[in-house]
Amino acid sequence: MSPLFTIPLWIDLAAVAVGGVQGAMFAARFTDNRLDLLGVGIIGIVVGLGGGFGRDILLGLPPAALQSNGYLIVATAAALLGMLLLRVFSRLGPVIIGLDALTIGLFGAIGSSKALAMGLPEVPAIFVGVVAAVGGSVVRDVMLNLPVALMHVGSLYAVAAGVGTATLVVAASLGLPVGAAAIACVVVTTLIRVLAISFGWSLPEQRALSGWQTWRRRR
Amino acid sequence: MSPLFTIPLWIDLAAVAVGGVQGAMFAARFTDNRLDLLGVGIIGIVVGLGGGFGRDILLGLPPAALQSNGYLIVATAAALLGMLLLRVFSRLGPVIIGLDALTIGLFGAIGSSKALAMGLPEVPAIFVGVVAAVGGSVVRDVMLNLPVALMHVGSLYAVAAGVGTATLVVAASLGLPVGAAAIACVVVTTLIRVLAISFGWSLPEQRALSGWQTWRRRR
Amino acid sequence: MSPLFTIPLWIDLAAVAVGGVQGAMFAARFTDNRLDLLGVGIIGIVVGLGGGFGRDILLGLPPAALQSNGYLIVATAAALLGMLLLRVFSRLGPVIIGLDALTIGLFGAIGSSKALAMGLPEVPAIFVGVVAAVGGSVVRDVMLNLPVALMHVGSLYAVAAGVGTATLVVAASLGLPVGAAAIACVVVTTLIRVLAISFGWSLPEQRALSGWQTWRRRR
Secondary structure (H helix, E strand, O other): OOOOOOOOHHHHHHHHHHHHHHHHHHHHOOHHHOEEHHHHHHHHHHHHHHHHHHHHHHOOOOOHHHOOOHHHHHHHHHHHHHHHOHHHHHHOHHHHHHHHHHHHHHHHHHHHHHHHHOOOOHHHHHHHHHHHHHHHHHHHHHHOOOOOHHHEOOOOHHHHHHHHHHHHHHHHHOOOOHHHHHHHHHHHHHHHHHHHHHHOOOOOEOOOOOOHHHHHHHO | OOOOOOOOHHHHHHHHHHHHHHHHHHHHOOHHHOEEHHHHHHHHHHHHHHHHHHHHHHOOOOOHHHOOOHHHHHHHHHHHHHHHOHHHHHHOHHHHHHHHHHHHHHHHHHHHHHHHHOOOOHHHHHHHHHHHHHHHHHHHHHHOOOOOHHHEOOOOHHHHHHHHHHHHHHHHHOOOOHHHHHHHHHHHHHHHHHHHHHHOOOOOEOOOOOOHHHHHHHO | OOOOOOOOHHHHHHHHHHHHHHHHHHHHOOHHHOEEHHHHHHHHHHHHHHHHHHHHHHOOOOOHHHOOOHHHHHHHHHHHHHHHOHHHHHHOHHHHHHHHHHHHHHHHHHHHHHHHHOOOOHHHHHHHHHHHHHHHHHHHHHHOOOOOHHHEOOOOHHHHHHHHHHHHHHHHHOOOOHHHHHHHHHHHHHHHHHHHHHHOOOOOEOOOOOOHHHHHHHO
C-alpha cells in the first residue's frame, strides 16, 4: 500500500483552529438563532473536526481526533475565540478565506492519502478526501437547520477539494512520492477555491435536457 | 452463522443506479433550491449508496461501496443521467416506481442477511435491513432540509421494507435457505410497496388515546 | 485501562424506555407534522438508542443496542406507549423530567467510562459521554427538521451531561473506583439539569466583544 502522508501535529491543530474560527464566524451571521456558548463550541467541533470524523468512520477506524486531548480543546477554543474576536477576524476576511482554502486542501490530502494507504481504490480515495475536506461544513449546515451550502450553486468549495484530491490520486498512481502528491493537492485545491471566489466561478445549476424539438432548434 | 446472501455485481450496481436516478428525479422537484451539478451527484450517492453505508457502519464494517470504483461512479452517473433525461424518466414513472420497490426489497434482503451472517439477533437484523433499504432516503431529506418523508403519513415505504426483512428473518430462522428467504423478502417488499401506492394505503397518524370519558363515550 | 462501569440490563432498558417515552411526547407537540406510527417508533429508537449508537461508532465498536433483541423492542414500544398515553405522561411531567435527568446522567456515565476503558484520554472521554447522553436528541431534532435544541439558549441539557461526565473523568483519574465516579456523574448531571429547569438557568447567548472603545467605556 502507498505510505501515509503525515504532517506535524501543530499544522494539523492549526488547520483545526482555522475550521473552528470559520465555524464561529459562520454561526455569528445567524443572530436570530440564539445559539448559546455551547452551540458555538459545538459548531467549532463540527467544522474543525467533523470532516476527520467522517473520514475515519468511512475507513472503519476510530476517529484520530479522539486519540489525544488536543483536537477537541483547540476546536472549541478556536470557535469561542472566533466568536469573541468576530470584528478582528471579519477585518481579516481575505486572510481567513485563504487559510480556509489551505485547510480544505490539507484535510483533503490527508484524507485521500490515508484512504490510499488503507488500500482503497482511486475513486473511493477521492470521495474520502472530499468528505474529510468538506464534511464538517455539511454537518454544520444540517445542525443549523440550513440547506447544505455545498450542494447549491456557489463557489466551488467541494469541487476544489475534489479536483485537488483527484490530482493527488493520479499523481500517486503515476508513482510520485506521497509528499509531492499531497503538495500538488493542496496547491490545486487552494488555487481553485481562491480563484472561484475572486472571479465568482460556479457550477451550472441542475437542469434537464429539453425535448428533442427544442434541442434541435437550439443547434 | 447463517451464510451470506450474495447477488451478482451487475444487479447490485443496477439497484444503485435506480437509486441514483430516483434521487435526481426527487431533487428536480425543488427548482427553487438551485442545486448545482455537484448537488445532484451528491443526492445520487446518498440515495444510491447511503443505505449501504448505514448498514455497514451499524455492522462495524468498512463500507462495501468504498472497496471498488464502480459504486460511486454508477451512483453519480445515474444521478446526472436522471437529471438530464428527466422527461424520459418521468414518462417511465410506473416503471421507475416498480424498479425502486424492487431495489428497496433487494437492499433490505442484502442488509438483513448480512446482519444475520454477522451473528446479529432477529430484531436488529430487521432494523439493519430497513436502514439498508431506506436509510438513503432519510439522509437525502436531511441534506435537502426537508422533513424526513418516511416518518410522515405516506405510502408504506419503510413499512414495506420492514415487513419484507421480517419475512426474511422468520424464513431464515425456520431453516429456509438464505436465497429463498431473500426472494421472499424482495417479493413481499415490492408487493406491499406497489399495492400501497396503487391503493393509497398508509399507516395511521400519531394520536393519543383520549381521556377515559371520551373513550367510553365512543364505545 | 480503567475497568468498565456496568449496570444491570433492566436499568439500561428502563433508561432506554424513558428516552422512548420522552421522544414520543416531544413528537406529539408537532401535530401539523403528521407523523405516522412508524415515525413515532423511529423517534423512540432515535431518542432512546441514538446516543448509544453515536458512542459506539465514535469508539469504533459495533453498537451494543444491536447485540440483543431487547433494546429496539423497548425503545419502539415505549414510544408507542408514550404516544397512546400522552395525557397520563403529561400529567406526570415533573416525574418524567426527573427520570430524563437521571437517564442522561446514566448514559453519560456509561459512555465516558466505556471511553476510558477503551483507553481514550480525558477530554475525548468527556466528549463521548456527552454524545452518549444527548446525541439522540440532536438526531431527533435533525430528523424532525427542527433547529438542534441543545445548541440554542435553553436549560443546560448538554452542559449538565458535560459537567457530570467531567466529574466522572476527574474522579477516575484521582483513583476513585469507577462505580463511585459513575454515581457522582449521575448525581451531578441530575442535580444541574433539575436545578436549571427549576430556576431557568441558561448559558449566555453568543456575542462578540465590542470594539475597544465600547470595551473601555464599559469598565
